Amino acid sequence: MNTSTSLAVMTSLSLDSQLVKLISDTYKRLQISKTVEEHLEKELKFFKKVTTGVDPMDYSKVMSQKGIKVLSLFFIDKVANYRGYTKEGKPTQGKFAQWFEEEFTQQLRKPKYRLLYPSIWNKDSSGKSVLNEQALKELASSVHNGYFAQDKKKDASGNPQFAESKLSAKGEGGKTAADESAYNLIMKDKEKLLSIDEKLRFIFSHSALKEGWDNPNVFQICTLNETNSVMKKRQEIGRGLRLAVDQSGERVPYGFEVNTLTVMANESYEQFVTELQKEIEKEEGIKFGAVEKHQFANIVVSDELDKKEFLGAKKSEEIYQHLADKGYIDKKGKIQDSLKLDLAENSVSLPESVKEHTGAILATLTKVSKGLSIKKHEEKKTASLREDNGKQVVLGDDFKALWDRIKYKTTYRVDFSIGELVDKCINEIRASVAVASAKFEYKKVKVAVTEAELETFDEESKIQYYRNRNFQLPDVVTYLESHTNLTRKTVVQILLGLGDKLEAFKNNPQRFIELAGEVIRKQMRLAIVDGISYHRIGDEDYYAQELFQEEELTGYLKNMVEANKSVYDYIICDSDTEFEFAEKT
Template identity: 35%
Template sequence: MKLKFDPNQQYQLDAINAVVNVFAGQPADSDDATRHMDQDGQLSLEATIAKGNSLTLDVAQIIENTHKIQEKNGIEKSETNEDGFSSPMTFPLEISEKSLNHGMNFSIEMETGTGKTYVYLRTIHELHQYYGWKKFIIVVPSVAIREGVLKNLAITREHFANLYNKPEMDYYVWDSKKTGQAREFATNDTLQIMVITIDSFAKAQNVMNRQSDYGRPLDFIKATHPVVILDEPQNMETDIRRNAIASLNPLCTLRYSATHKHLYNLLYRLTPVDAYDKGLVKKIEVHSVQSEDNYNDAYINVLSLERQSKTRSFAKIEVDASDEYGLQRKVIKAFPGDDLEVKTGRSVYAGYYVESINHDDDCVEFSNGKVVYVGQRDESLHDDIIKRQIELTIDDHFDKQRRLGNGVKVLSLFFIDKVANYREYTANGAKKGKFAKWFEEAYAKVASKPKYAGVMEGLLASEVHDGYFAADKSGQWKDSRDTKGEGGRTKDDDTAYNLIMKDKERLLDTGEPLRFIFSHSALREGWDNPNVFQICTLNETSSQMKKRQEIGRGLRLPVNVDGQRVYDDSVNILTVVANESYAEFSRKLQTEIEEETGIHFGGRIKNRDNRQVVSFQKSRALDPAFKELWDKIKHKTTYRVAIDTDKLVTEVAGELAQVTISKPHIAETKTLIDSMNSDSGFMVRETGFNTYAARQTEVKIPNLLADIQRQTQMTRRVIFDVLDQAGMFEQIAINPQQVIDETAQAINRVKQRLAVDGVKYHRTGEYYDMTLFENDELQAYLYDAAMKSGAVAVTDLAKTIYDYVAVDSEVEREFMQSLEDNTDVKFYIKLPSWFKIDTPVGKYNPDWAVAFDGDERIYFVAETKGSDDINDNHLSANERAKITAARQHFAEINVPYAAPVRSLRQALTMVGDGNCDT
């Protein structure tokens, strides 16, 4: 098949024109634009003729052009001085030999999968056509990216030839064994494109920088003043690499990436949000696979290893710990000598005594022989989860192929962290690892489903998958934990390399059986394929791959068998099969986008200038209305509760009768990211959910009574009666931890309810002192209508003690406005955060205290909510309980209490004066 390209994608043309127009006004080079150099690289009239690029445009014009482009594209203008651009991350643009050695740097930011390589290759042709420039060098940070660039040069050659009247062109990779390449690059009078890895010329000992009988290759390059293009420049930001790039003596340096580390005179930006919402890349669907209700075995997730001092280290470990609030998944610090059974309060961690923290191997070693690496989740269902991930990826693959038919070939990509899990290399050759075996078993299972009859018919499991793994200089496979085995590259590996890395068209041909690709790290950047529809990450240890790297391999829109792009939103979905929740996946992805692009999700960035100090008006505190109001509400109380334990046992048993105790299982959820929004974050919808019973494992029975007592503070006698009456003893063997959790939660719910119903308040004789207002310094951001919160200016300063009032909702803002507008309101306070009432369910801070003149003066407290019905489901159980308890408190101190209410009218009605017109 032959890939076809659409030359009329406006966003690509905008990126191309942004670069071309920087040099608007530059006359085209004539055929005699030459430079002369001798064997020492010095300019002379006698020596070698180098056909180079020339730049005669005045620096002031380049600056003006740049600013026009930036203004057009909505980008902040670069700062300038008399020498050129003055931003800290730019280089001077004075047009001289000296400044040309530094080069003019311009950045183009394009999201992965939107045709970045196509854009800069076409920009080369545009610059050649407009200005006659012929010498271009593409610098890449890795072999994988180099291979991708070469492939793109090959498959676009005919396309660009037709667009640009078939210019005579050569492209090639710099080969240190062919030093004559540099002379040919310099002397040829045709369009020359050299692709070179940064490490091929960054060091003094590189052939590029060494003198020979034929001169120094670098000097031939320098004489041409090439246009230098950096692919993924964030990987070339060290001083050594930047100096190497400057040594090429570039006319200008164009920097292309989706994830720039630094922006140099940014000309064009296509953010991931723009690309996603404009349909320029595939939609992302997360198919998460996780264990649920599997708390009967030790769970360990080593997040990081850190040093407290030169001699003392600790590990941050995620564990399931038991405390008074129940079983909590939390992060703890573990030092050598720590016992996880003690730190978690759970007997399932018996034997997990930290022997050592190994920074060299990034792991924690335990006394029971367990070794857990950074990023590794150690849990009993780990293999089951990976098997399920593989099966789901295959199933999603078959389903997508069935829907697309034979017109589009579907590919799936697996990222693994240990090569040996897929392929083991020995002195006797290579053999299948466990992932390969599990794949073939799952493939046979999925392929036999009746609904997939005829899909990929005749393709055997053994021929549809293969792997490509980067090799180190010794020929051994790179792997962070698995480099000691014997063996190395095989003939089959070379075949896979050529197919996966070089022959994109054959890989996309339906006649080629390969559909499932396994890779370690080689395909994380610089490689992509438009027809990757599934990406599955199988991690046993730490994954250093970022989410944007991961999904970037499959974001490009697919092509059909005729090489044409497919624009169908119903099938252009990249499914990421992950052993983490959608929430965890999306959080990491959003964080990376925020860090790498400056886009912030889930709410606006606050404007520092809108931060407002809320001032206390001391003079208003002398107002008799305020003093009378405060004297009414200032009293503190204490409470006692009486709980009928027989009633508690009965009600808890009744609740537990509705609970189903189930075996641990694996749950999988599909969540589609419909759109990305910089204000509200990712807009998503769930597209599928399934659960599967986990394998039966040995069940360890903990001390139920002790664990439940720790969470509820009830006596063991009461707990025993609850378990007995609810029939829970028969359920323990199914899932003991669920029995503990469900029972403890039910006891606490009922205990809380009965405590609130039986609460009795009494005055303590203590009270809140008015001087606390003077010591309370408040700050808040000005009211934001979109966020419906913030500080609102007080219009009638005679009515309250503050000049601004901080509100948390539109209901509160409207209530405040009613207090301001109503002439019968003599005084009001938004009660400060330190004014709290003790309740059986926690401390409670009421909203408002009001002095109102009707037929007589009324002092009351009000709680504003979005509902005026205490039984409304919009109120949480905790909110209802606090309001119920607060009624008893205010009754004890003889203050009317209106709660919950939406408006001042409702509050007045509730306290007995419903005739007042508000």
Template identity: 25%
Template sequence: MELILKNGLPHQEKAVNAISNVFGEGSFEKSNRYYSNPILDLDKELLLERIKFVQKGNTVDLEYVNLNGIQNYLNLDIKMETGTGKTYVQVATIFELHKKFKINKFIIVVPTLAIKAGTKQFIQDSYTKKHFKDVCGYGTEIELQVLEAGKTKKGKKFFPSTVSDFVKGSSQNANKIYVLLTNMALFSNRKDAMLNRDDYDYGPEGFHRPVDALKATKPFLIIDEPHRFSKEQKTFEFITNDIQPQCIIRFGATFPTVTVGKGVAKKTIKDYHNLLYNLNACDAFNQNLIKGIAKEHFEPLSNKDDKVKIISVQSKTAVKLNYIQKGNTTKSFELKKGDSLSLISTELEGIIIEAIGTNYIELSNGQTKFQGEEFVNDIYSSSYQEQMLKLAIDRHFETEKINFDRKFKIKTLALFFIDDIHSYRKDDKSEKETYLKNTFEKLLLEKINEVLPTLSVENDSDYIDYLQASKLDISGCHAGYFSQDNTNSDEEIANQINEILFDKKKLLSIKLDDGKLNTRRFLFSKWTLKEGWDNPNVFTITKLRSSGSENSKIQEVGRGLRLPVDENGNRISNEDFKLNYIIDFTEADFAEKLVKEINDELPKGFVITEERLQKVAEKLGLSSDDLFTDLLIKKFIDRNKNVVIENSNQFFDEYPDFAAGLSTGKIVDNNKGKERKVKIRPAQYNELKSLWEAISQKYLLFYEKIENDDYLKNELVGLFKKDVFTDVIISSSRQELNTSDDGLMMLNESSGIQYKIIKRLPYGEFLKRINKQTNIPILLLNQALIQYATSNEIDKDKINEFSVANFVSKFNDWKTNNLAGRFSYGKTNIKLNATALTFANGTPRSEITQGIIGTKFIEGNPSEKYLYDRFAFDSPLEKDNILEQVQEVVVYGKIPRRSISIPTITGQSYSPDFMYVVKKSDGNKILNIIVETKDVKNESDLRNIESVKISCAKEFFKQLTIDGYSVAFHEQMSNTKMKQIIEDVLI
């Protein structure tokens, strides 16, 4: 197939004409150098008049018009949203300026190699050349020179040939336009940089420095993706100071920002400079110039907005995990074999790490989780990513069937962004299983087998053939591209890279040149395919990794916004296409953020409302009429109360009450930056040493023996009756972007998808998994299930891992409610080893990481009685405790997180918050106090599981006192001061 470019598209013509209309017949003089562009007459007054005329024709808002200005070069800006054809407009502008004004020396500067490759491919492709020469009637061609990084060689130093050929191209040649394409990294003002060196053996026209040769051509310079080229950067300085183009034309969907104003008037605005055309996202969506967007995510089964990610496995001994909560709050944990995942979250209570492999962990619920994998943090612990893959495949097939039913078919593509490369591509140095690829292929085959029986041979023969070909070669249906692939010599990988990056026509073809069906349509990458890569037929993007970034949301979906082309290469623009954008629940607010981003880019103007005018006037003791007159006379506003942009800084300085927004520095995040270290004060530790060693001793939890097995069996039967065997349904939430009557973007809820999840287990495995997580004898479980089945039918599909999780959860609740008071603690003979505060020999450590005693931090020096030299805390109540001065306290300290391991009947360990050594004022009585802080007003506000843990802690410290070390344990609510607790203990 050949891609067919269309000329005459109104939104693209407007952009091209906006630039050419800035110039007129008398704008240029002929250069006396054959290699130089005509010379632009930089008549600032005339050019600004023309610019305003163009802006008025394109209805550019006054807010942006007031940013106009001309320096010692002419800057022109074109804003076009992602997917609307910026590269086409750039090339069309080059042809138009050459046709009208004989400009034929252009430099295109792009930020990345990927964009460079895409621009090169577009300009050099045969269909592009044919389009501009014949279809558009320009009758000329671009001679493209691509500047590449030079390699240093011994001997002669050759002047860069691309620069030489570009410079020597004659401006008198009506059939040639000379374009130099480069990436920003090569535009460097370092003395040893390729363009700056002057030690070449020969240079064209007597130039020894390439930069001087480029400057002499008086080029027009095009900047792509201007948000990557702020004017403070060295690259931009090099362009303006060394290349000195006559005109800089910036094309972008996003522009850099600048800060203007002072004090409360300080604000951030887009750095537009003579903005001629503003095709923003709202206009692009409203005019159907790009696909619409339908965002979709799954709600977690337990409605808990968090998940666990396996970061790394260390030598089969430990595993590092991240606990990710909604809003991308992340905490890190390191667990070992035998540890419970409840240390991460109570929702994972009862799940133990049973084994650690080279790149995976095995859990007591029978699941194996691999490095890089994420799973939902709920009682089901099911693979959330698997459900996202299934949803993406379903949405893809919905779209693919519609696109196949057309008279001229559209090849439908799907793009997956993943986190762990080796979950998709085999690493020869590792035993790691490519679990993501394997899961995808399994789900794809299942979907094909599901769809095929629903098709009609009479009506769907072509699609049947396509799916049959897909079924015969599942691995051929997908391909991946990752940055490390550039150094991979594997032939198959090389073919995939070529097809994804360079052979767009092949990827868009349903049939190959030899007549075989081309089933490759699922692409995997790790954000490598960003700006510079595009394919118009991407209809589904699935973000299996949560970036958590604050990057432009419109840029994130940008790879899928272009309107599609059919099998003949024709662009389809008369339909309402939708991009399926599938994310995880931690970014559930993606659509809201996208809508806000789109609407925030709309020009707001600077208008003073009547209400604001009256409020400020009242504060200043003036009438609103007098204040209005004063502002008008000083030319701070016009008659319509619009702030005059040129005078805005002076206006806000003189009348700061009109400024809105939060001043710089009002909101700070003390947790940003490197992880702090906190020193342990050795003298204070020595005062706490005996208390610390006592509470660090290992104790076991013993239950009273239940003599009557029938009692326990009947209790188990009762638990099975509590909806243990239920269908598990996961539902997606889908939102579509639409336009309101006033032209703003808005969200509409759309129909999502529901899946019934079936994870059937063999009966014996079902019993074993419950046994592993509860220690209930398998025989007793079997007897209870037999008794349950006499009056309740059990669906075989419901003998699954979800029913295991349901039962374990209900059993833990039963223990909490029925075993209170029926347990005791016993001290072990295990020797005390290294702890969070001490080495194995008992001496104190010099420092610990701040995070394990508190995530929040304030400056200052704690009391000399405090164990640490810094303030670190987790809650306001903890902060108050650290700051509070109590005379009777000898020494006190925050207990490091999870350093004390008190077993509880919930199955989880428990670690309290504070330890105190206190004495009466007469010095006769010394006591040890352990405190659990709960930042709630009453005990009734505590969750049941927290109340049970505290009850267990009370029993533990009673036993510790019986064993010869007296410790008072107290719980502290937010309305209780520490001094009050201490005084109660000392009575």
């Protein structure tokens, strides 16, 4: 028994990793796809911005002077994912390189990008534009390249082979001679990369490249790290936080309309922004949600005869000290919950000498304190045993009669028909399991640095369906066997009984397995309910009623519901579902 249990656990872990890898690869491919799409959209936007009002015959001339080269940077942590080598040293494409070329060619088939790459389009006998497939294939292979550390080994063509870079404990790289070679290579090509005539636009590089690696025209950064890289986000986005230049080398004058970096993060943007904010606070000494001594110095107190007067540093320090004395801020200026509460209730205490400027001071404090969360200590409460007519409910005759019926410790047995279970599972899966192609939500937000926090705005959300079936299907039988505890024979019977419904498994393997597993477990639960029987261990094995007096229940009011049909005066809820249910009862 022990051996079979151990094997089941090992198989389960292996199958889970199959699904995780499948989802991870699909997710990363979509990251690449979205990065390519963002890149081409920026190229098109910049092209139209520079050529608006220009004769089409002069497009080339104008672009050679004012055109803005768009670059995209992919961070990876395994060179093999981009470039591999055969035993003979012949270079081979890794999965990222393959996915990139497939996604790039798919995007360029859209007619709107014909303006950007007219050389891959021909005219047929009727004058209609027709895509040159060979030219498209050659373009796709020429617009991307890898910049990695190089070792002493040569490939079949005599070129140095790519090698792995290494991160230090602080998330820094570029310390070895091999790393230095990658750094020198890309720095040598830095000016070349800015030329529109240079086809290279998409750069795959190691996340360990050292500080100083940057390019003013990197507009997209895509993080494809397969592990939880310790590289700092501040370093990653630093590669692209530069003012772009045009073909003459001049900084472009368009502001954020052009100079915006898009980060295709492998996490939610909330996580990304939170971690980035922490790093900025730690590395740069910038305080979010903290009051500085000079915070109020620039508040305008008079604006007569075109001569502005300000509150000044001395008054600002006086306000700062008052806030500290009231406990509104700590010794480092960090805003406390008490200030947030008083701001919400419009009851903030300020020095008498600045009362006439209360509105401007409170506006400043509100701006700085924005986004801070509050936990009220006074909301912490211990639930008490409820009383009825001066007597605790748990001591009443009605509750005692109920307790005497349910207090005994028991064992249980289950008896159900396997044949009936299989039939019910087949019918329910066929009726209720609908699996479409994998659906991913793509969110794009802008991030602004404010005094209170890194603030996100202008959120866009798109749904994308993934219909590529070019992947190895996981072992659905073994997975369902290990996650339902049914025998392999029973699982096979259920799957074979599904008929053409089993085709849905190919659309989205993970979703099908999840839903089918849920149905099977639900039918098993129903079978158990119908076939379960309890057997009392003995008259002396039971739970004592005194546990209600001995155990203390403590929670916060926001998670507690006042109760009239419980032995306690409050019910403590661990989830929104429990909270809603408790409110209804």
